Amino acid sequence: MSETLKSIGFALGMCLVCGVLLTAAATGLQPMQEKNRLSDRQKNVLYTVDLASRDKAYTPEQIRDIYEKNIDKIRVSAAGEIAEPAEDKAGDGQVLTIYLYTKNGEIQNYIIPIESQGLWGKIYGYMALENDGSTVAGFTVYEHSETPGLGGEIEKQWFQENFEGKKIVDRTGRFVAVQIAKGDVDKRVPEEKESHYVDGISGATLTGRYLSKGLEKTLSRYEPVSLCFRKQRLSCRLQEPTDPGEK
Amino acid sequence: MKLTRTKAFKTFAGPAWYENPINMQMLGICSALAVTVQLKTAFVMTLAMTFVVSLSNLIISLLRNVIPGNIRIIVELAVIASLVILADEFLRAYYFEISKLLSVFVGLIITNCIILGRAEGFALSNPPHLAFVDGLGNGVGYGSVLMSVALIRELFGSGSIFGYTVVPERLYAAGYEDMGLMLLAPAAFIIIGLMAWLQKYLVNSRK
Amino acid sequence: MVELLSLFLNSVFAGNILLAYFLGMCSFVAVSKNIETAVGLGFAVIFVLTVTTPVNWLIFHGLLSPGALAWAGLPDVDLSFLKLIIFISVIAAMVQAIEIIIDRFSASLYAGLGIFLPLIAVNCAILGGSLFMVERNLTFIESVVFGFGAGVGWMLAIVAMAAARIKLRYADLPSGLEGFAITMIVTGLMAMAFMLFSGITM
Numbered sequence: 249m250s251e252t253l254k255s256i257g258f259a260l261g262m263c264l265v266c267g268v269l270l271t272a273a274a275t276g277l278q279p280m281q282e283k284n285r286l287s288d289r290q291k292n293v294l295y296t297v298d299l300a301s302r303d304k305a306y307t308p309e310q311i312r313d314i315y316e317k318n319i320d321k322i323r324v325s326a327a328g329e330i331a332e333p334a335e336d337k338a339g340d341g342q343v344l345t346i347y348l349y350t351k352n353g354e355i356q357n358y359i360i361p362i363e364s365q366g367l368w369g370k371i372y373g374y375m376a377l378e379n380d381g382s383t384v385a386g387f388t389v390y391e392h393s394e395t396p397g398l399g400g401e402i403e404k405q406w407f408q409e410n411f412e413g414k415k416i417v418d419r420t421g422r423f424v425a426v427q428i429a430k431g432d433v434d435k436r437v438p439e440e441k442e443s444h445y446v447d448g449i450s451g452a453t454l455t456g457r458y459l460s461k462g463l464e465k466t467l468s469r470y471e472p473v474s475l476c477f478r479k480q481r482l483s484c485r486l487q488e489p490t491d492p493g494e495k
Numbered sequence: 496m497k498l499t500r501t502k503a504f505k506t507f508a509g510p511a512w513y514e515n516p517i518n519m520q521m522l523g524i525c526s527a528l529a530v531t532v533q534l535k536t537a538f539v540m541t542l543a544m545t546f547v548v549s550l551s552n553l554i555i556s557l558l559r560n561v562i563p564g565n566i567r568i569i570v571e572l573a574v575i576a577s578l579v580i581l582a583d584e585f586l587r588a589y590y591f592e593i594s595k596l597l598s599v600f601v602g603l604i605i606t607n608c609i610i611l612g613r614a615e616g617f618a619l620s621n622p623p624h625l626a627f628v629d630g631l632g633n634g635v636g637y638g639s640v641l642m643s644v645a646l647i648r649e650l651f652g653s654g655s656i657f658g659y660t661v662v663p664e665r666l667y668a669a670g671y672e673d674m675g676l677m678l679l680a681p682a683a684f685i686i687i688g689l690m691a692w693l694q695k696y697l698v699n700s701r702k
Numbered sequence: 703m704v705e706l707l708s709l710f711l712n713s714v715f716a717g718n719i720l721l722a723y724f725l726g727m728c729s730f731v732a733v734s735k736n737i738e739t740a741v742g743l744g745f746a747v748i749f750v751l752t753v754t755t756p757v758n759w760l761i762f763h764g765l766l767s768p769g770a771l772a773w774a775g776l777p778d779v780d781l782s783f784l785k786l787i788i789f790i791s792v793i794a795a796m797v798q799a800i801e802i803i804i805d806r807f808s809a810s811l812y813a814g815l816g817i818f819l820p821l822i823a824v825n826c827a828i829l830g831g832s833l834f835m836v837e838r839n840l841t842f843i844e845s846v847v848f849g850f851g852a853g854v855g856w857m858l859a860i861v862a863m864a865a866a867r868i869k870l871r872y873a874d875l876p877s878g879l880e881g882f883a884i885t886m887i888v889t890g891l892m893a894m895a896f897m898l899f900s901g902i903t904m
Contacts, residue, residue, distance in 0.1 A: 255563040262570055266577045266787070273581055274783035277588040284591035367712060369838030393598075393838040395722060396532055397678035398900065450675075451900050454712070524727040525826045572794070576787040584783060599833040602786045606826035608728045680722045681893040688886030696878035 283308055288390055290315040295408075296376035296386030297349045297357045302405050319359075320348045324473055344470060349376070357385050358477065360470050364462020367454045369393035371402065371462065377416070381477030384426060387411035399455030410446035416467055416474065418444065423471055425464035428456035506625050507632035510613075525607065528644070528683040529600050534657045536596050537645035538638075543582045543601055545634025548610045549627050551575045555618040556626035562619075571614045572605070579604045609633055644686050652677030706847050713851030715899030719827050720859045721892060723834075726827030730860050731885055733821075740864035743818045744857025748850065750822050751831050754796050755849030758789050758832040759842055782836075789832045797823045827856050862892060 287308035294300035299314050323343050347359035362373040373389035387408050394400045401407050411426060418424045419440065429436045429445045430453055437445045448456045467474070530536045551574050555562075562570050583601045586594040594601070604610070613633055618626040649655055651674045654662035662671065676682050719725050726747070733743050764770055766788065768780035801819045804812045822828060831852050835845045866888050875884060 251563065251565075255566050258561070258563055259566055259569070262573050266573055270577055270580055270783065270787070273584055277584045278780075280588035281584075281591075284588065288591060288595075368717065368834075369840070391595075393834070395717060397675075397680075398716075451897065453900070454708075524731070525724050525830075528724040528727075569794070572790060573787070576790055580783060580786050583786070599830065599837050602833050603725070603826050603830055605786060605790055606824050606829050608824060611824060679893075679897065680724065681890040681897065683724070684886050684890030684893055688883045688890065691886060692876075692879045692883035694878075695883065699878055 287311050290319075292388040292390040293319060293347055293359055293374050295388045296359055296374050298386065299349070318349055318351070320350065322346060322348060344473060346470070346473060347374075355379050358473065360466060362387075362389075362463065362466050364466065365458050366392055366394050366462075367399050367452075367458055368395070371459060375411070375463070375467075377474065377477070379477055381474040381479075382415050382417045382421075384411045384414045384416065394452070394455050397451075399449065399452040401449045401452065402455065402459065407447075407449060414446060415443045417478075421478075423468065423474075425460075425467045427460045427464075430456065503625065503628050506628045507635075510629060510632040510636045524687070525603060528680075528687060530597060531641060531645040531648055531683055532652070532678055533596070533649050534642065534645045536593060537641045539586070539590065539593050540597060540600065541634065541638030541641050543579075543586065544604055544607070544609075544637055545631060546582055547575065547578045547604055548613060548634050548637075549630030550578055551610055552613055552618040552626040552630035553623055555614045556621060556623040559619050567619075568611075568615075571611060575610050575614070576605050609637060640687070640690065643690060644683060647686050648677045648682060652682070706843065709844060710847050710851040711899075713848050714855040714858065715896055718855040718859060718893075718896050719830060719834075719852040720856050721889070721896045723830065725830040726825050726856055729821055729825050730856075730863065730889075731882060733818075734860050734863040734867055734885070737861065737864045737868070739818075740860045741857075743821070744853075744860050746818045746822055747825065747827065747856050748853030750793070750797060750800065750828055751849045751853035751856075752846065753800070753849075754793050754828060755831045755835050755852075756842060756846045757796065758792055759835055759840070759845040761788060761792060762836055763842075785833075785836060789829060793828050793832070794823045827852065859889075859892065859896075863889065866892075 291300055291306065291311045294311065294314055295302060297318075299318055300306060300311065323345050325343055345361060347361075348355050349357040349359065357376045357378060359374050359376040362371070362375050364371045364373075369392070371389055371394070372391040373387065375387045376385040377383065378385050389403050389408070392400070392402060394402060414426050416423060416425055424444050427445050429448045431450070432447050433442055433445045436448075530540045551571070554574050555571055558570070579602060582604070583594070586597070586601060613629060617629050621629070646656065649657075650661070654660055654667075654673050662673075674682075713719065716722065720727065720730060729743060734740050762770075762782075762785060766781040766785055768782060769777055771777070771779045771781075797819050801812075804819075831849055834852075835848060838848075840848055863885070867885065870884060870888070873884075
């Protein structure tokens with residue numbers, strides 16, 4: 249019996265020591281990890297508008313400085329008015345988050361947070377659009393669970409740079425979003441559609457298909473905002489960030 | 496007294512070469528292959544692995560006289576899991592980019608048979624300093640295989656070493672292409688098979 | 703429904719947990735020497751993965767994930783750093799429990815599977831299944847399908863390997879290539895074949 253007691257005592261002691269150690273480490277390192285996560289997202293926002301280059305390394309402080317100088321996070325209602333956070337209590341998606349890149353008092357780009365289904369899990373990223381409301385300025389992915397070498401290529405520069413200059417509307421001005429082709433655009437896609445297709449990844453047809461669907465869904469939700477920019481309505485000329493604290 | 500005759504050296508060199516945990520004993524291959532697309536990730540994985548295996552050996556060796564036999568395995572797993580969590584949290588706090596690339600594979604060090612194997616087979620019956628050195632040797636042996644596979648995969652798959660492009664532009668211009676297969680899973684299996692063959696051949700021919 | 707089927711097919715073929723993610727290699731190399739044991743271990747892995755992945759899902763989303771403890775009045779607590787240690791304990795406990803149950807109810811099954819169950823507790827495919835489930839944000843139903851699919855994929859790989867190794871016994875290999883080395887090379891060829899399935903779409 250004493251043997252059993254000794255084992256139970258030892259196990260309890262083990263649990264206590266490990267638990268205390270791990271909790272201390274996790275709590276101690278958490279602020280650091282949060283900072284990294286935030287910095288990583290800010291960096292990805294900057295990538296889409298070419299304020300940071302993918303080939304260079306930055307400290308979190310540098311990223312924060314560039315970000316705070318140029319980017320404002322705002323929430324807009326579907327009509328393009330600045331929304332108070334309180335209005336989205338129901339969470340029905342009527343209030344949208346966008347990031348604005350402002351230069352010399354002029355909005356250059358608006359950046360949309362992308363969330364898409366992938367083959368294995370959610371894909372998160374950002375897409376920047378020019379202030380004409382129809383041209384893609386940049387695209388990044390900061391989190392995904394696709395297979396390395398196949399679907400995982402969506403995190404690579406070559407794939408993301410393909411999006412630059414693509415249109416989310418067709419020639420008649422109708423909204424079509426951006427699609428990922430099944431192979432190379434110039435071989436697979438008819439001439440008149442080339443402006444809203446990007447090259448696909450070989451061996452990752454499914455990832456491409458999911459991402460196409462996800463982009464279309466997100467972009468169509470943001471279509472009212474894009475329309476604003478396309479029509480150059482005054483209410484879209486959002487200048488002031490609503491809440492400087494929320495960065 | 497020559498260095499190569501000391502017990503500590505033998506403890507280190509055994510696992511690092513003659514009984515290499517991956518090639519000679521076929522252990523711990525899982526995590527070994529998954530992170531070998533780039534040298535950078537392979538190197539960090541090696542460090543994490545060496546950290547866990549040497550410290551778990553040390554701790555278990557220190558506790559070897561007080562651990563009740565009937566809950567031995569659970570205690571070993573608890574020690575290993577705690578060390579892995581520490582390594583994982585540390586990486587996510589200080590090396591965020593790399594920890595994103597390593598994803599779940601740091602966590603999978605827990606079920607790496609090398610560590611439990613050394614804890615059971617060595618740490619329980621040897622004094623702490625030898626157990627620690629044995630852990631280091633295993634970490635290095637493990638790391639050397641990881642790094643060699645990663646070197647081949649990165650060099651032929653992306654034309655770079657540690658992220659720096661080494662294949663000259665002229666060669667690409669002349670029609671050389673990176674080998675896409677190297678970045679995919681099958682290449683890792685085949686390379687590790689060829690390396691195990693080479694090492695076994697070398698070890699056998701010495702005898 | 704179609705999504706679930708496609709998730710299943712993907713976890714069996716193109717995203718095979720062993721051939722694409724390298725998990726469960728140790729037992730794969732050690733146990734693929736003959737067909738019967740490979741089949742036995744394969745079934746055991748399917749069983750354990752199908753049970754532990756959803757159980758770990760419940761534990762993770764009910765207790766560990768950030769904000770999971772809101773029901774207990776602790777909405778700010780984030781225990782997700784404990785997931786590794788909890789998952790491995792759950793897996794070890796489940797394996798133990800399954801062993802006891804099988805022992806109670808079916809002597810023949812226990813005789814067949816009993817020897818493999820302890821092996822499974824330290825098979826990284828099982829822990830990998832649970833970690834991928836968290837990583838990929840699966841829903842509960844998806845975690846069941848994924849656990850089952852990953853198990854089936856693992857079994858398919860090990861049984862195919864066992865069949866190939868029987869043929870290899872009669873091969874005249876150069877010194878040093880026999881055993882582990884040739885097994886790895888054949889696995890590589892098999893992984894290539896499995897990659898071809900990535901074209902399957904629903």
